[in-house]
Amino acid sequence: MRAQGRLGVRHRPGGDGARRVEGQGRLRGPGQDQAEGVLGDDRQGRAGPRPDAIFYSGYYTEAAPLAQQLRDRGVDAKLVAPDGAKDDEFVKNAGDAAEGAYLTCPCVPADAFTGFFDSYKKEFGVEPATYSAEGYDAATVLLKALDKGLKDRAAVLEFVRGYEGQGLTKKFRWDATGELTETPVWSYRVENGKIVKHKPIGS
Template identity: 30%
Template sequence: MRFGGLLLGSLVAAATTLAGAAYAADTIKIGFNAPLTGFAAADGKSALTGAELAVEQANASGGVNGKQIELVVYDDGAKPDQAVPVAKKMIGQDKVAVGVSGSYSGSTRAAAQVFQDSGVPYISAYAVHPDITRAGPFVFRTSFVGEVQGRAGAKLVGEMLGKKRVVLITLQNDFGKSLAAGFKEKAGDYGIEVVNEYQYSIKDRQFGPIVSKVAADKPEAIYATGYFFTAAPLVKQLRAKGVDAPVIGQEGYDSDKFLEIAGKAAEGVIITTSLDRDSDQPETKQFISAFEKKAGFGADMVAASGHTAIKVAVAAMRKLDGDVSDPAKLRDAIAATEDLTASTGSISFNPLGEVMKAVQVQVVRDGAWHRHSVIDDTALLAPPAK
């Protein structure tokens, strides 16, 4: 009886292994971690939908050398302690060829270290913390480091809009702080005087005291960092108080949800981001329409970033003709990405694995995002190289 059980057990094990091997030969797996529950679930869903779209498009156009791509998705709740086991599972159990983060900085940093230590490539789609790529040469980022976008914000406010007395409203997390740091670093160069800086937590939705103080400060412009779910109530409350100075935001605002929540108050808000709604690039135009068809709501920066990161991974695998058995070769192929056209612009990496591309400036006009301008000052936008 015992012997029989053992025999049966090994048969089952052998069958599973065989099935696994046969399965693995037909598909190439890309790991994807994103916050699908908890406070960041909205961004997680957008990023995932963007990534799924990229996978569908790649498979429809022949996959990678005939092999289909399979997206292995895990929820990390935007929490570092959930991201580590998820990363280990993707590498150890699912044997993914490459991992993509559709998550925030905390969890992305934690997962990046696991991928680096295992020697498997990892691409961060939209997390901003500078230390993510510093995990090592296997880690890449297809979006802007916070500081870089902050510097672009300073140029936008001081030079392009000509506003000099500025109040900062800063979200107290790595996203808000790194943006504000980049802004303040370059503020002096563009003749900006930072009158005051106020901090708020990601949980805040009511900004009564800050709004009252900003009204008393009478700034020429407000540089407010945040996500659509903090920034939209903030902008709405600022306008309700009669503060009409222009509000300058960033990619965190970049969602149709921002327009929906802030309503009329959203008019005139300007942001730095990486998705150009009025782009005449076929790739971007096609992404925007295909995403809307798939998701049932408008494309946003996070979705475009998830789409871009997958596209970079697929392009590298195609360069290797689908032979992803050596992760070091795949890493080199990703690093060699040059001027790859994606929905968020033209992608190339610097030696640290940071993307080099132009910053899109968008403005809300008649209840929709539109192109305001493009910042492509390469010296200003140079990402950290080590």
Template identity: 35%
Template sequence: MSGARVGRVLALAAATSLALAACAGGGGAGGGDASTVKIGFMGDLTGEGSAIVIPPFNGAKMAIDEYNAKSPKVKIELVKYDSQGKSEQATSLIAQAINTDKITALIGPAFSGESKAIGGTLEESKIPSISPSATNFALADRGWKFWHRVVANDNDQGPKIAEFLHAAKSPKKVFVLSDEQEYSVGLAETVAKTFNQKGVQVETDKFSKDASDYSSTVTKVKSANPDLIFFGGYYAQAGRLLKALRDDNVNTLFATGDGSLDKQLISGAGEKAAEGAVIACPCNIPSSEASGASKTFFENYKKSAGTDPAIYSTEGYDAATAYIKAVEAGKTTSEDINTFLSTLSFEGVSKPIKFKPNGEPENNSIFVYKVQGGVVKLLGPSVSAKLEG
């Protein structure tokens, strides 16, 4: 074969290779036809908050696996990014996700602090995101057009759990605690504000999320002798705090928010100490007694993940489904998907899914749970749940 002919063959092969690569690539922000769309999932998958994040990841994976099993024209690839809930780690990972992996969209970040840290980068890169679990209310006030969530924020959760507790227990004095994490501070502030508005005396305190000694906080709470204690934060800190309170014979009703809705609250505090703790969540976790779509989800999730649904399993599924519906409608670029999300409306497993112009969900129901007999049990929606004892 002559040198000229070899050159022509190599040139043809190179052109073919480039064409195939273009066809196989993800939609990306730039656009073009795609045979595969890459969607990232970011959150704490191995750190101390992973019990809140693995369930929505499993839900998202289940939705995408179900979609890909239908052999669609455009498949979806789910790419994991384990931020461990750390803002600095999320910042590094999103650069990789956008510049190297060329994701088209993101499910997450799971937590509020990391959502705040990378929201601007997602906005500048025009990458749509849907968080299944970040609840800090201020995230919706940044003017981001590519940011969304399928969960009610703390301006919904905080007042509604405070109103529920006020109606159930009529406390005259409440002690509200937080650590320095974005989510914790935001939720604690909204709860304290609501109790204040109802004429309840409120005292507050804040401690480090990495604290190992809670004696100072416990002393302050004990001295205040409140009728109710509320902690805005995650189960890792809530478990240790609750144990310290009970060890010092502070047996006041303990309430907390969605970040503590996991069995590790019980294992962290001890079953006896955790008994009676009240937990709020903008999530309705399907149980084995569920019916209809919730029952179907429960059975399919258990088969897919090998465990029962947990906090934000359904929200992860619905976030993924929102993107699936966009791809099914022929939207494979980041900007086209984002535009599609503004018109989206469907009956999700967690709730009806529809986004407001600022990315907030239209539906903002809050549910109340209680630790009873060593397990977390649903009492019902905050507007109708009853707190016995």
């Protein structure tokens, strides 16, 4: 069942370069700016689609100018982007145009592990990056394998395959395909020039 409304999709450069608007049934190649293709080329006098939300599947380096161009065109659709745009540089580069943007990420908000956050900042002088806590969890699993005296790759791999335990960010257990059995995804929002947690996806 599909939610009502129009969704504009802008793929990141380096992919197939295509852009589509749900319900329009057409693909377009890269245009002269980030917004063209989702909104249409109004310089030629054609009224482009006006989506309710625009999803950009790329990184903050391109998401920032896209946000600015949408604002300059007077577009009030919600901008949604994935973890590649969940970076303070997106807010810095987009300026006021970033306000209200939504970002999705399979990373748990820092307030769920404040001890790690504070210790990391004290040790390195900067706040943890998007996946710092997840990296810490992954390294912990491997260190537990070494603590058991496992010395070769095959033994460590077998340990990981059968591992089950709670980390800082999530419960770690892998299925037969090597995917985590639980991967919580959160939405974040830009408010007052800051990326803040919004709510878990699906809630």
